[in-house]
Amino acid sequence: MYDFEFERPQTVAEAVAALKQEDAQVLGGGQTLIPTLKQRLAMPSKLVSLGGVAELRFVRSAGGTVCIGGATAHATVAADAAAPYPALADLAGQIGDPAVRNRGTIGGSLANNDPSACYPSAALASGATIVTDRRKIAADDYFEGMFTTALDDGEIITEVRFPVPERANYQKFSQPASRFALVGVFVAQYADSVRVAVTGASDDGVFRWTDAEAALTQRFHADVLKDVTAPADDMISDLHGSAEYRAHLTGVLARQAVAAAG
Amino acid sequence: MNKVEMTVNGKPVSGEVEGRQLLVEFLREDLGLTGTHVGCDTSQCGACVVHMDGKAVKSCTMFALEAMNADVITIEGQAAEDGTLNTIQQAFQDHHGLQCGYCTPGMVMSAAALLRDNPKPSEAEIRQYLEGNLCRCTGYHNIIRAILAASGQEVAPMEVE
Numbered sequence: 390m391y392d393f394e395f396e397r398p399q400t401v402a403e404a405v406a407a408l409k410q411e412d413a414q415v416l417g418g419g420q421t422l423i424p425t426l427k428q429r430l431a432m433p434s435k436l437v438s439l440g441g442v443a444e445l446r447f448v449r450s451a452g453g454t455v456c457i458g459g460a461t462a463h464a465t466v467a468a469d470a471a472a473p474y475p476a477l478a479d480l481a482g483q484i485g486d487p488a489v490r491n492r493g494t495i496g497g498s499l500a501n502n503d504p505s506a507c508y509p510s511a512a513l514a515s516g517a518t519i520v521t522d523r524r525k526i527a528a529d530d531y532f533e534g535m536f537t538t539a540l541d542d543g544e545i546i547t548e549v550r551f552p553v554p555e556r557a558n559y560q561k562f563s564q565p566a567s568r569f570a571l572v573g574v575f576v577a578q579y580a581d582s583v584r585v586a587v588t589g590a591s592d593d594g595v596f597r598w599t600d601a602e603a604a605l606t607q608r609f610h611a612d613v614l615k616d617v618t619a620p621a622d623d624m625i626s627d628l629h630g631s632a633e634y635r636a637h638l639t640g641v642l643a644r645q646a647v648a649a650a651g
Numbered sequence: 652m653n654k655v656e657m658t659v660n661g662k663p664v665s666g667e668v669e670g671r672q673l674l675v676e677f678l679r680e681d682l683g684l685t686g687t688h689v690g691c692d693t694s695q696c697g698a699c700v701v702h703m704d705g706k707a708v709k710s711c712t713m714f715a716l717e718a719m720n721a722d723v724i725t726i727e728g729q730a731a732e733d734g735t736l737n738t739i740q741q742a743f744q745d746h747h748g749l750q751c752g753y754c755t756p757g758m759v760m761s762a763a764a765l766l767r768d769n770p771k772p773s774e775a776e777i778r779q780y781l782e783g784n785l786c787r788c789t790g791y792h793n794i795i796r797a798i799l800a801a802s803g804q805e806v807a808p809m810e811v812e
Contacts, residue, residue, distance in 0.1 A: 395653060395670025395716050423712045424693050436670060440717045486783025488697065491706040492713060
């Protein structure tokens with residue numbers, strides 16, 4: 390990989406200052422960024438590791454909201470969010486493999502916004518708030534397409550706040566080689582609405598399946614989705630599955646998620 | 652160059668590294684601990700698994716500087732000083748849990764992490780935990796048997812055809 394400066398600050402303030410340099414890049418757990426650097430697909434002048442910033446690692450639960458520090462590892466979320474938000478913990482426990490979950494972070498996943506990553510579906514379906522070093526961004530305004538988010542250069546995700554739904558479930562059809570989602574569907578039922586977010590399926594990255602949401606808000610039962618079809622128009626087509634296959638999987642997984650959410 | 656310090660297998664070590672130097676490169680090239688292998692170098696295969704502060708990590712997918720002041724344990728830290736294999740290593744030998752041996756350091760380190768969190772895993776739990784460790788000899792059955800045995804569980808004798 391290309392050479393770069395490496396900085397390992399101890400506080401968010403120090404990290405923000407270190408990122409002011411041109412082409413500086415945040416390093417979360419590195420489980421995507423380091424392979425990217427090895428392939429010389431990125432050339433930052435400086436990497437600012439959040440590994441030493443203890444204040445960014447926490448899972449807190451209060452008043453119906455689960456708050457997770459931006460540099461919290463997937464394995465920590467899988468363990469510590471299990472009581473307050475089981476569906477979220479379950480999702481975190483399905484990312485990658487155990488060693489990857491010990492390094493990869495929620496902030497890194499959301500900042501990268503891989504179209505097949507798991508976390509974006511939980512954030513979007515939960516109507517989460519992405520808190521950065523400078524502002525709060527609603528999940529509905531945050532995801533702007535494949536590998537694209539509302540984050541500015543040098544902006545750090547410090548916290549993600551998830552309103553805890555009454556019922557929720559995540560169903561992932563895992564692509565066994567990469568362990569990313571071939572398709573993943575997160576369903577969350579709140580007092581006045583149901584939100585359904587789909588990852589792995591669309592060329593535009595994670596999206597809300599509004600037809601399914603409308604049907605489920607009327608009645609939260611898998612049967613109501615029988616005649617609701619996901620549009621295949623903008624779905625990913627690759628050697629792992631055609632757009633039509635992904636659209637079909639979206640419906641199947643959504644019904645499974647609703648059934649599993651009880 | 653940056654100075655890095657950590658504890659490896661209980662001994663304090665330090666070195667001068669570039670920012671881009673991977674932890675596995677520091678272990679193998681600077682410390683001469685070549686038991687940790689690089690298989691795929693893309694974080695798929697798990698041959699490079701070591702423990703950092705008690706957790707299994709892929710040492711090809713983190714920088715040496717990220718292990719600053721950490722407690723790192725490698726495959727070299729598993730056997731006793733006199734070379735006596737630990738329980739997991741001995742079980743791998745007893746149950747023929749290795750063929751070419753390339754993936755073995757990662758398998759043993761992942762198994763050690765699993766058994767620390769879950770001392771009596773089921774076969775399904777072992778298989779799921781080893782999702783990130785590939786054996787290209789496809790010797791999975793005996794690896795699973797070795798880990799079951801290392802956890803003190805009954806292992807059915809091999810059927811003779």
